[in-house]
Every structure is written in structure tokens, then in C-alpha cells.
Amino acid sequence: MRTLALAFDLGGTELRGALVERGGDVIARVSEQTMAEAGSEAVIGRIIALAGKLLGDHPQAKVIGIGACAPGPLDPKAGIVIGPPTLSGWHNVPMIDILSRQFGLPVRLENDANAAALGEWRYGAGRGSESLVFVTVSTGIGGGVIADGHIYHGRRGLAAEIGHMTITGEGDRCFCGNVGCFEAVASGTALGRRATQLTAPGDGSALRRLSGNGDVSARHVVEAARAGDAAARDLVDAEARWLGIGFTNLLHLYSPEVIVMGGGLSNGFDLLAPGIRATIDERAMQAYRDVPIVPAELGDRAGLVGAASLILWEGEPGTALSMVQDEGADTARTA
Amino acid sequence: MRTLALAFDLGGTELRGALVERGGDVIARVSEQTMAEAGSEAVIGRIIALAGKLLGDHPQAKVIGIGACAPGPLDPKAGIVIGPPTLSGWHNVPMIDILSRQFGLPVRLENDANAAALGEWRYGAGRGSESLVFVTVSTGIGGGVIADGHIYHGRRGLAAEIGHMTITGEGDRCFCGNVGCFEAVASGTALGRRATQLTAPGDGSALRRLSGNGDVSARHVVEAARAGDAAARDLVDAEARWLGIGFTNLLHLYSPEVIVMGGGLSNGFDLLAPGIRATIDERAMQAYRDVPIVPAELGDRAGLVGAASLILWEGEPGTALSMVQDEGADTARTA
Numbered sequence: 001m002r003t004l005a006l007a008f009d010l011g012g013t014e015l016r017g018a019l020v021e022r023g024g025d026v027i028a029r030v031s032e033q034t035m036a037e038a039g040s041e042a043v044i045g046r047i048i049a050l051a052g053k054l055l056g057d058h059p060q061a062k063v064i065g066i067g068a069c070a071p072g073p074l075d076p077k078a079g080i081v082i083g084p085p086t087l088s089g090w091h092n093v094p095m096i097d098i099l100s101r102q103f104g105l106p107v108r109l110e111n112d113a114n115a116a117a118l119g120e121w122r123y124g125a126g127r128g129s130e131s132l133v134f135v136t137v138s139t140g141i142g143g144g145v146i147a148d149g150h151i152y153h154g155r156r157g158l159a160a161e162i163g164h165m166t167i168t169g170e171g172d173r174c175f176c177g178n179v180g181c182f183e184a185v186a187s188g189t190a191l192g193r194r195a196t197q198l199t200a201p202g203d204g205s206a207l208r209r210l211s212g213n214g215d216v217s218a219r220h221v222v223e224a225a226r227a228g229d230a231a232a233r234d235l236v237d238a239e240a241r242w243l244g245i246g247f248t249n250l251l252h253l254y255s256p257e258v259i260v261m262g263g264g265l266s267n268g269f270d271l272l273a274p275g276i277r278a279t280i281d282e283r284a285m286q287a288y289r290d291v292p293i294v295p296a297e298l299g300d301r302a303g304l305v306g307a308a309s310l311i312l313w314e315g316e317p318g319t320a321l322s323m324v325q326d327e328g329a330d331t332a333r334t335a
Numbered sequence: 336m337r338t339l340a341l342a343f344d345l346g347g348t349e350l351r352g353a354l355v356e357r358g359g360d361v362i363a364r365v366s367e368q369t370m371a372e373a374g375s376e377a378v379i380g381r382i383i384a385l386a387g388k389l390l391g392d393h394p395q396a397k398v399i400g401i402g403a404c405a406p407g408p409l410d411p412k413a414g415i416v417i418g419p420p421t422l423s424g425w426h427n428v429p430m431i432d433i434l435s436r437q438f439g440l441p442v443r444l445e446n447d448a449n450a451a452a453l454g455e456w457r458y459g460a461g462r463g464s465e466s467l468v469f470v471t472v473s474t475g476i477g478g479g480v481i482a483d484g485h486i487y488h489g490r491r492g493l494a495a496e497i498g499h500m501t502i503t504g505e506g507d508r509c510f511c512g513n514v515g516c517f518e519a520v521a522s523g524t525a526l527g528r529r530a531t532q533l534t535a536p537g538d539g540s541a542l543r544r545l546s547g548n549g550d551v552s553a554r555h556v557v558e559a560a561r562a563g564d565a566a567a568r569d570l571v572d573a574e575a576r577w578l579g580i581g582f583t584n585l586l587h588l589y590s591p592e593v594i595v596m597g598g599g600l601s602n603g604f605d606l607l608a609p610g611i612r613a614t615i616d617e618r619a620m621q622a623y624r625d626v627p628i629v630p631a632e633l634g635d636r637a638g639l640v641g642a643a644s645l646i647l648w649e650g651e652p653g654t655a656l657s658m659v660q661d662e663g664a665d666t667a668r669t670a
């Protein structure tokens with residue numbers, strides 16, 4: 001029987017659960033709406049029910065613990081979800097305490113971007129690297145940093161808030177109140193907004209045809225650019241330039257071995273990559289220019305398998321890593 | 336007899352040597368012009384001569400190793416000075432090999448900003464913290480990051496190139512070729528340039544009186560602001576705002592327990608601090624606003640004592656730290 005972890009990825013809209021084995025394979029997967037507005041107790045009740053379903057469907061599973069991820073800010077060491085903007089009514093919810101009492105299993109908690117970084121590092125596009133920066137470009141921009149073989153947490157687990165790195169003095173105001181945040185100019189939302197401003201309902205543009213004359217989204221821009229639409233291509237080029245400016249900063253600041261780009265906009269990675277690379281070649285200091293920028297491989301399961309790895313791999317948070325051994329090899333373990 | 340380290344701080348203009356004891360006290364200190372243009376062999380000859388002088392003057396010193404710092408880029412693990420712009424003719428100089436062969440002692444090498452960060456962390460303004468960001472604001476802007484109890488190196492030791500973090504789209508072009516580098520808008524050089532542009536020789540301004548009608552430097556601006564000159568105060572306020580924007584990024588990206596500001600411009604820290612703090616309070620996300628911003632304490636000996644600590648404290652680079660024990664306690668060491 002394989003050793004498994006229960007994994008949960010608690011998002012603002014979707015709650016996902018899975019059984020994950022040590023190599024990163026997802027054995028079973030369930031999901032439902034988070035309905036965060038019902039409050040933390042109701043959502044935790046739903047997590048418990050999902051766990052019951054997964055375990056009931058796999059009665060032979062040898063589950064050794066629970067790895068969970070949730071939106072930040074959260075304190076991974078204390079195991080507390082502090083109060084994410086996307087989970088209204090959540091304030092200092094002690095997730096680890098609640099889940100470990102319920103299941104009598106070890107529980108680990110990590111913020112979603114860090115969990116996804118861990119997933120891509122251990123099982124995805126960053127396999128084999130010593131360090132990486134994972135950037136998720138979607139509604140907003142988030143990130144996680146792996147350095148010297150573990151998640152870079154910083155004080156209270158708050159490092160790598162890369163979406164709110166100021167990179168310019170221009171553009172629309174960010175929801176955080178500033179002008180010039182990486183997220184405010186380079187997120188999928190920002191790309192969609194630029195496309196919407198560039199066009200008008202009923203103007204016959206490819207972008208508005210794709211959007212049914214509603215607001216244009218980043219997805220429409222990528223789709224139109226892929227079909228060869230010139231306006232969409234220009235928008236993609238401008239987007240790639242903003243991403244390249246931000247990525248150059250990440251190279252200078254973290255000096256990773258690789259940058260992994262995930263999130264919804266990574267669907268257009270092939271279109272964005274040349275512009276990102278050209279911007280880095282123009283702006284990064286020589287010694288950083290050969291660092292690969294690659295698309296994420298795990299899609300929306302990165303957070304789940306990363307969270308599971310908190311249980312299936314020893315050592316997080318903050319210590320050197322060694323894989324949990326198979327039970328047959330347990331007696332050979334030295335630590 | 337106290338256990339000591341020989342320390343060298345190899346700068347573009349000045350070469351400093353010292354004998355440092357474990358608590359960070361400098362027992363003896365020497366310096367001379369680097370004369371980098373004479374080439375690496377001549378400079379290393381001068382390092383060896385300085386070491387001979389320090390050791391000759393202190394024949395009873397129990398020196399257990401040599402810690403050196405030099406401008407980046409350098410590879411701290413391989414012990415190689417790669418090719419700093421301020422040391423012309425230096426290309427891949429194997430400092431550790433050369434010095435350890437010469438003296439038969441362990442040698443450690445670190446880049447100067449990282450060494451200063453280490454010095455301030457172990458002996459100066461960052462004592463007792465788990466993590467810090469050290470920022471030196473002078474001709475340029477450099478930095479070093481301590482995270483989880485050790486220097487954050489990244490690939491090839493190149494992390495924390497914070498002077499070349501893009502924070503705006505405006506301002507003069509940086510020597511690196513970009514517009515908007517933190518260094519290009521917030522260094523002492525940038526402040527002096529703004530003051531020079533604002534005034535003219537013979538205009539009777541306080542700034543030009545201080546500069547003898549030559550170009551105005553950051554030091555003149557600080558001096559005039561301290562004397563109450565309104566134009567200088569405005570320049571200081573604008574400088575503090577740029578520093579605050581950059582420091583906010585550092586909070587979001589590294590989440591340190593403290594930011595330590597050193598370099599020549601830290602002479603004006605008391606004048607800059609209110610504007611830096613106001614900018615952080617305006618721009619940083621709530622959870623980062625209570626992080627202290629403090630002036631460096633060690634001045635130009637930060638690099639020396641930090642380099643010495645590479646020898647006097649075990650574990651760098653990259654591992655957990657424990658202080659080297661007194662010789663009397665050596666037998667009790669478990670590792």
C-alpha cells in the first residue's frame with residue numbers, strides 16, 4: 001500500500017481536496033464551491049466532509065498526514081489563516097489545530113503561492129533546481145521563492161509578496177492603494193483592462209467579437225493574438241514587457257536558478273516568452289541573463305501536490321529536506 | 336590569548352586590513368590605497384604585506400583564519416573574484432586559493448555588501464534578529480540579505496542586487512543601461528545630481544556655497560538641510576520618498592525583521608527617517624508596516640568584522656550557525 005497524504009487547496013471560490021502519493025501523483029480528487037461567505041466553521045465542515053469522502057472511497061489508503069494551503073496572509077509555523085481578502089469573515093483561524101484534532105494526523109499549512117512553488121519545484125517545472133521563483137499571473141500576481149532547498153518564508157511567512165513590488169510610476173491604481181505595483185500593470189486583469197479600453201462594444205474588433213461585446217479578458221487577448229490579430233499581438237507584446245521588467249527584478253533580487261510562470265496567463269506563455277526574454281536580455285545584468293524562464297507544468301494541481309509534499313517530504317518548514325522513506329526502508333533511516 | 340581572525344576589505348579605492356576578535360572588536364587596523372590599476376597580483380602582494388604587518392605587530396595573536404570581502408560579482412563558495420567594475424583587470428581571481436596557500440590558514444570570501452550585512456547582523460544594528468536586509472546607500476546602492484540565520488546567496492551568490500531593482504519609469508539612465516533602477520534615483524550620487532541641477536555656480540544658494548560652487552554632493556545636501564536650508568530640505572524629502580519606495584519593495588519581497596541602512600548617506604539618517612517612514616506607512620501592506628528601519632552602527636568596519644565572522648563563527652556559507660568555542664572549551668565541541 002502506498003503512503004499518501006490528504007491535501008486541500010482552499011481558494012476563494014473553489015475548495016479542492018486530493019489524495020496524493022509521494023511521487024506527486026494525484027490518486028483521487030474532489031472539489032466544490034468554497035462558499036466562503038458562510039464563514040470559516042462551515043468551510044471547515046466542508047473540508048472534513050471532503051476528507052471523509054476521499055477516505056471512504058479509498059479505505060485501504062495509508063494516509064500519514066494532511067497538507068493544506070490557503071490564501072495569505074497566513075502564518076505557516078503557527079498554522080493560522082490570518083485573514084485573506086478572498087475569505088471574508090476569516091480571522092486568525094487555527095487550521096492546523098482544528099484539522100489535527102479532527103483527524104488525529106499531522107497537519108501542515110502553507111500559503112497557496114508557496115505551496116504551488118513547492119509543487120513545481122518538487123514535481124513540476126523546477127525539478128532538480130536548488131532555487132526557483134514561482135510567479136502566478138492571473139487575476140493578481142503572487143509568488144513563492146525556493147532558496148537553498150526550502151521555502152523562503154521571512155518574518156511571519158510574509159516574504160515574496162511580489163505582486164506588490166513597485167516597478168513603475170504609471171498605470172492604474174492597484175487595489176492595495178499604490179500606483180505601479182507589478183500586479184497592477186502585469187496581471188491578467190490589467191491585460192484585460194487594457195484590451196477593454198482599447199476597443200469598444202460593437203466596434204467589430206476581434207477582441208470584442210470574442211468577448212461577445214462585453215469586457216475583454218486576458219484569455220480573449222491570448223486567443224485573438226494566437227489567431228493573428230494585430231491589436232491583440234501588440235497587447236501581448238506590452239504585457240510581455242511588463243512581465244520582463246518584473247522578472248528582471250526577481251532575477252536581481254533572488255538570483256534563482258529558474259523562474260517558473262504559472263497562473264491563468266501562462267496559457268499564453270508561448271506567445272509571451274519572446275517578449276519576456278527580449279526584455280530580460282535588455283534589462284538584466286549580464287550574469288543573470290542565462291536563467292531559464294519556463295511555464296509551470298502542474299496547472300491547478302500545483303498547490304495540492306505542494307501541500308501534500310509538506311507531509312510526504314520531511315523537513316518543511318525551514319530545514320534541509322530528505323524524502324520520507326518507504327515503510328519497507330524505514331528501519332534504514334538514520335534520523 | 337584571544338582567538339582572532341585576519342580580515343580584509345578590498346575596495347575599489349581603499350584596502351583595509353584588521354585583526355578582529357570573536358566579539359567583533361577590532362584589535363588592530365591598517366589601510367592603504369588599493370591602486371587597483373596595478374592589477375590583481377600587485378594588490379594581492381599588498382594584502383600579504385598588510386597581513387605581515389598586522390601579524391608582526393601582534394606576535395602573540397592566535398589567528399585562526401582569514402575572512403575577506405571584495406566587490407561583486409564574486410563566487411563565495413568557489414572563492415573567486417569574478418570581475419568587479421571597480422577593480423579593473425581582475426578576472427576570475429582565485430582569492431581563497433592564493434591566500435590560503437600563502438598563509439596556510441582557512442580563508443573565506445564574501446562580497447562586500449553581504450559581509451557588511453553579516454557584520455551589522457552579528458555585531459551591529461541587527462543583533463538578535465533572525466533576518467535582516469542591509470542597504471548601503473552611497474555612490475551606488477547595494478545590499479545583503481540575512482534570512483533564516485544565514486546570508487541569502489542565490490545562484491552563484493548573486494542575490495540581493497537591490498540597486499538594480501526597477502522601481503520607476505522616470506529619472507536618469509543608470510550606468511547599467513536601464514531607466515528606473517533604485518540606485519539611479521535614490522543613491523547619494525542621484526541626490527547630489529538633483530542638487531547640482533537645481534542650483535548654479537555663483538547663485539548664492541546654501542548648496543553652492545557649501546560646494547564651493549562646484550558640483551553639489553549628497554553630503555552638502557545633508558549639511559545644508561541640517562542647517563535649515565529649504566531647498567536642501569525639499570531634496571532630502573524627495574530622497575526619502577525614493578528610499579521609502581525601494582524599502583517598501585524590500586519589505587514585500589524579503590519580509591525581514593529589520594532593515595538596516597548604511598553607506599555614506601546614512602549620515603543623514605535622522606533627516607531622512609521621517610520621510611522614509613511616511614512613505615512605508617503609505618505604501619507597504621499593513622502587515623509589514625511595523626518593521627523597524629534603523630541606521631547602521633558599524634560604519635566602515637561592518638565589512639571587516641562581517642568578513643572576520645566568516646572565520647570566527649562556524650557555518651557560513653549556507654548552514655546553521657554556532658559560535659566557535661573558546662579554546663578551553665574545544666574539547667566539548669561535538670562537531
